[in-house]
Amino acid sequence: MNFELDKEQLMIKKMVSDFAQNVIRPRAVDIDRTAQFPVDIFEQIGELGLLGIPFPEEYGGAGSDTISYAIAVEEIGKVCGSTGLSYAAAVSLGASPIYYFGTEEQKKQYLTPLAEGKALGAFGLTEPNAGSDAGGTKTTAVVDGDDFIINGEKCYITNASFAETVIVTAVTGKDDRGKNIISAIIVPTDTDGVTITSNYDKMGVRGSDTAEIVLDHVRVPKENLLGDPEKGFKQFLHTLDGGRISIAALGVGIAQASLDRALEYAKERKQFGKAISSFQAIQFKLADMAMEVELARNMVYKAAWLKDQGKPFTKESAYAKLFATETAFRSANQAIQIHGGYGYMREYEVERFLRDAKLLEIGEGTSEIQRLVIARQLLD
Amino acid sequence: MNIYVLLKKTFDTEEKITISNGIIEEDGAEFIINPYDEYAVEEAIKQRDEHGGDVTVVTIGDEDSEKQLRTALAMGADKAVLINTEDDLEEGDQYTTTAILEAFFADKAYDLILAGNVAIDEASGQVGPRLAERLDIACVTTITNMEIDGDIVKIDKDVEGDVEKVETSLPLLVTCQQGLNDPRYPSLPGIMKAKKKPLEELEIDDLDLDEDDVEPKTKTIEIFLPPEKEAGRMIEGEPAEQVKELVGLLKNEAKVL
Ligand SMILES: Cc1cc2nc3c(=O)[nH]c(=O)nc-3n(C[C@H](O)[C@H](O)[C@H](O)COP(=O)(O)OP(=O)(O)OC[C@H]3O[C@@H](n4cnc5c(N)ncnc54)[C@H](O)[C@@H]3O)c2cc1C
Ligand SMILES: Cc1cc2nc3c(=O)[nH]c(=O)nc-3n(C[C@H](O)[C@H](O)[C@H](O)COP(=O)(O)OP(=O)(O)OC[C@H]3O[C@@H](n4cnc5c(N)ncnc54)[C@H](O)[C@@H]3O)c2cc1C
Numbered sequence: 001m002n003f004e005l006d007k008e009q010l011m012i013k014k015m016v017s018d019f020a021q022n023v024i025r026p027r028a029v030d031i032d033r034t035a036q037f038p039v040d041i042f043e044q045i046g047e048l049g050l051l052g053i054p055f056p057e058e059y060g061g062a063g064s065d066t067i068s069y070a071i072a073v074e075e076i077g078k079v080c081g082s083t084g085l086s087y088a089a090a091v092s093l094g095a096s097p098i099y100y101f102g103t104e105e106q107k108k109q110y111l112t113p114l115a116e117g118k119a120l121g122a123f124g125l126t127e128p129n130a131g132s133d134a135g136g137t138k139t140t141a142v143v144d145g146d147d148f149i150i151n152g153e154k155c156y157i158t159n160a161s162f163a164e165t166v167i168v169t170a171v172t173g174k175d176d177r178g179k180n181i182i183s184a185i186i187v188p189t190d191t192d193g194v195t196i197t198s199n200y201d202k203m204g205v206r207g208s209d210t211a212e213i214v215l216d217h218v219r220v221p222k223e224n225l226l227g228d229p230e231k232g233f234k235q236f237l238h239t240l241d242g243g244r245i246s247i248a249a250l251g252v253g254i255a256q257a258s259l260d261r262a263l264e265y266a267k268e269r270k271q272f273g274k275a276i277s278s279f280q281a282i283q284f285k286l287a288d289m290a291m292e293v294e295l296a297r298n299m300v301y302k303a304a305w306l307k308d309q310g311k312p313f314t315k316e317s318a319y320a321k322l323f324a325t326e327t328a329f330r331s332a333n334q335a336i337q338i339h340g341g342y343g344y345m346r347e348y349e350v351e352r353f354l355r356d357a358k359l360l361e362i363g364e365g366t367s368e369i370q371r372l373v374i375a376r377q378l379l380d
Numbered sequence: 381m382n383i384y385v386l387l388k389k390t391f392d393t394e395e396k397i398t399i400s401n402g403i404i405e406e407d408g409a410e411f412i413i414n415p416y417d418e419y420a421v422e423e424a425i426k427q428r429d430e431h432g433g434d435v436t437v438v439t440i441g442d443e444d445s446e447k448q449l450r451t452a453l454a455m456g457a458d459k460a461v462l463i464n465t466e467d468d469l470e471e472g473d474q475y476t477t478t479a480i481l482e483a484f485f486a487d488k489a490y491d492l493i494l495a496g497n498v499a500i501d502e503a504s505g506q507v508g509p510r511l512a513e514r515l516d517i518a519c520v521t522t523i524t525n526m527e528i529d530g531d532i533v534k535i536d537k538d539v540e541g542d543v544e545k546v547e548t549s550l551p552l553l554v555t556c557q558q559g560l561n562d563p564r565y566p567s568l569p570g571i572m573k574a575k576k577k578p579l580e581e582l583e584i585d586d587l588d589l590d591e592d593d594v595e596p597k598t599k600t601i602e603i604f605l606p607p608e609k610e611a612g613r614m615i616e617g618e619p620a621e622q623v624k625e626l627v628g629l630l631k632n633e634a635k636v637l
Contacts (some may be wrong), residue, residue, distance in 0.1 A: 011451055011571050019565050049568030062568035 005067070012053075012068045016075040019048060025079040031207035032082065032352050036209060037162060041083060041088075046117020051090055055099050059107050060116035066242075066304040070249035074297070077253020078260075081356025082207030085251045085363070087206075089158035090114070092243035093364075094121020097167055097184060100242075101227025101235050110165055119164040119336040123212055124154035125236055132369050134169070135233065137182050139215060141170035143222065146259055148172075148185060158363075160211035161198045163189055169232060170213065183232035186224040193218040197329075204355030240306065243315050243323035243364045248300045251324035254357045255296060258328070258335035259289045261350055266338055282338060289331045296324035315377040322370035325360035332357045381433035381528075381550075382488070383424045384456065386495040386507065387417040388439055389448040393500050402603055413448045416496025418557035418563040422569065423526065424494050425456040426561065431528060433491070434458045440480055442466035446579065453565030453574035462578040468584050473596035474506040480594055481507070482514040483587040493553040497522050506554070512553035520546050521556040 005013065024041055031038055045051060053069040055061025069091065077084035095114040096119075098106055113119040130136035138151025149168055160166055165188055172183040189196060198211040227235050263286055266277035276282050299320040306313035332353035336343035343350045361367045391397065392410040399405065413421070424435045433448045435457040439445045442464060449460040463480055465472065485493075493515075495508035505521070512519030525536035526545070528550070537544040566574070584594065615622045615629075631637045 007447060007450055008571055008575060010447065011454060011566065012568065015449075015454075015565050015568075015571065047567070048565055053568055056570075057569070062572045064568065064572055139615070262612075 005071070008064065008139065008288070009068050009071060012064065013071045013075060015048070016050065016072045017078075019044070020075050020079045024076065024083055028080040028083075029346065029349065029352070029363075031080060032204075033206075034345070035202070035206040037086065037209040038083060039050040039162065042086070042120065042162075043117075045083075045087060046317060049117065049358070050087070051095070051117040051120075053091065054182030055111065057094065059099065059114040060114075065308045066245060067301055067308060068243055070300050070304045073246045073249035074253040074256070074300075077250040078257040080207070081250065081254055081353070081359075082205045084253060085205045085247075086120075086159055086200045086208040086360065088243070088246035088250055089122065090120050093123030093239065094159060094163065094165070094167070096242055097123065097235065097239045098186070098290060099183070100238065103223075105223070106186065106226065113164065120159050120162050122157050122159040122163040122166045122211075123236075123239070124157045124160065124166050124168040126156050127153060128155050131375045132366060134236065135180070135182070137169055137171055137180070139168065141172050141185055143172075144219070146222055147219045148222060148224070150185065150187065150215045150220065152215050154213040154215070156200070156363075157211050157213055159209050160189070160196050160213055163211045165189065166194075166213060167226060168213070169236060172229060172232075175230070181230055181232065182236075183229050184226040184235055185220060186226055187218060187220055190217050191220060203358060204352070205359045206355075240364055241317050244317040244370075245300060245303050245307065245313075247360055247364050248296070248303070248317070248320035248324035251321070251326075251328035251357065251360050252293065252297045252300055254328040254353050254360070255289070255293045255324070255331040258331035258350060258353050259286070259293055261348075261353075262286060262331075262335040262338040264290065265342075269340075276338070285334045285338060289334055292323075292327040293331065296327045299323055315374055318365075318370045318373040318377075320366065321360075322367055322374070325357065328357035328360055329354065381428065381431050381491045382427055383418045383433055383435045383484075384488070384490050384493045385417070385424045385435060386439075386493065386511070387421065387437050387448060387452060388414050388496075388499055389441060389445050390414045390499055390501040397605065397611050399603055399605055404603065411444065411447070413451060414496050414499045414501075416498060416500070416556055416558070418496075419558070419560045420494035420496055421452045421455055422561045422563040423455060423556060424492075425564075426525070428458075436461060438481070438484065439463065440465060440472075440477055446627045448569075449579060451566055453577045453579070453591065454570040455564055456570060457577075459577065462579065462581045463587070464583055467592065468591060471596055471600075473593065473598045473600075474504050474510060475597040476594040477507050478510040478514060480584060480589065481511050483584075483589050484582075485511075485515055486587075491550045491552075492528075493517075493551075495553065495555045497555045497557045508553055508555040512627065515551075515553070517551045517553055518548045519553045519555075519610060520548060521555040523554045524557050524559045526554065526560075534562065550623055 049062045052061035053064045057063045073088050098111040114121045141148040141150045151160050167184050171180045173181045193216040195214040200210050266282050269276045303313050303316040303320040334351040342348050389411045392412045395410050428435050436459040437452040437457045438461045440463045498505040509519050520535050522538040523535050524538045527534045531549045533548050535546040
């Protein structure tokens, strides 16, 4: 048993933290206010190799591990939830499925530019009538000669407006029992019939691009099918298991930032002639926050470690996501409380932490769905 | 071109520093590459990319200094040398450091050696110039720009905010000043590749030195923190009264007049 990060992991933490503090942090308030996706920051994230952390060098990646990836998400999440979400979605949802399930050619053609940071990816699962119940997918892909013709609509897709490829899930047929077979297909976003619009006015993660995709007779070659045609559903469940680790890491980042801000403020703010940190009511809040952040991070690291070891991690990644994102929300809420009226103001940033944290309890499986996943693991 | 960088780790002076029993508490302190040495690493990498050759970073330190060397390798340096004095030396000063480096460079071919202007912990600024003197090569301190053309080196040197233009030739030792460049972040692939780059570990024994050869020439009598800054005092009243009170305070209380 060893709770220490290794040298590379420490170096990655320092590098990403320096980059996040120096480059992203000064922009965070503006990114939120203007709800503009910071393209130039993503170019730099790409150049630093961060979009390829967990992928092997042969596909343009850095050949590092899931723990390092979680560390990177946390460090970015500490300063900007929007950037953190787009970063996590690009790696976990846009690129990872191609790495897990793609053919050699698909990895060369589609994964390499994503891992090298030259392009962003997206993953289109959610539809207006299929959110938590992804099995309810209505989008269809029908074989026509050597091609698929895809029709349907996807909503709330992170990064889609800036992505070169979107992996979309679609019904490709029925199995023996008459149930829909759902497959995943790589769709280049410049294909005819693909319309991507991002008009959502969001509560939080406002600088992260979220888009609607309409697929109208979109023709892509049959080779763009990702992985096993029969196992699309299982595949995206696996993809989401991995993605949950990164959303959990983002939660740890926001929770840690909330604690840091609250601690700093509590030591400086004087009321009744004393620093408010001398009041036990404030101390107890800080103690709870610190404890929960640490527990959440440990769970994230454990889930990441299990994944790196090739061991099952479905239950643990659900624990991590559920606990870390609810911790993020609680911590951000307490950080506002400790800041009093100032915390309610945008300038102090903690109110943004709360708005950003809320998304984490919804995206990549709501908190209720995490509990379902855990219960299923217990009962099966 | 054979390029060497002298680098050391320092505690982060932005972080809280605690002293107990006359020594700086190292437990829990954050260690970083001396910021001026980061300029040196960046410049070395740039010059290598332009003129070809190899960048070797050299540090005198302990086991933990490997972290800073690996960071320099991750930024793009090619090789690293750790001269580990942990088991051999109780204490050292700038003389010690220079003597060890002189021995290290005795059998090396070097065109350019870069060091930081000062280390932010002890801030002596001596190691670079003293080593150049021992190696009998040219030395320019506090540089803010450097162009190499063949053997000729054109340098901008910071002199208390003004610029002095210097022309010199290789082999050369320079010390790097803020403003020389913007040190890059080590990239992810850089960090992973650094794992496989050569990192040689030496002890003073390997340089045919023993403890007596490098015995410090100075003695540190005491280490203490600057006094806590006290709250400022507002002087009130009419301007004439204020001046009178201020002068009085400077004379009688601060005793600077
Ligand atoms: C900013 C943002 C970014 C997103 N990015 C992406 C993306 O990149 N790709 C993508 O595919 N999707 C993305 N989504 C969609 C997201 O994954 C879904 O919003 C989420 O899965 C919930 O689905 P829904 O919104 O349809 O809610 P619903 O599924 O309608 O859920 C409504 C409520 O019912 C609860 N509920 C539903 N089923 C059950 C049940 N069986 N038991 C108990 N409670 C239940 C839910 O927990 C929730 O509280 C994003 C969403 C947002 C807001
Ligand atoms: C939108 C808005 C509208 C407002 N409107 C008005 C208005 O119309 N008129 C007006 O006068 N004010 C108004 N206020 C100010 C508001 O009443 C104060 O923000 C509030 O009383 C808290 O004071 P504070 O912000 O200075 O926080 P602080 O008093 O600095 O509190 C900071 C934190 O310390 C805690 N704390 C403080 N003292 C103790 C203690 N002894 N023990 C334990 N915990 C303690 C607080 O509970 C809080 O968590 C408004 C504020 C906002 C944000």
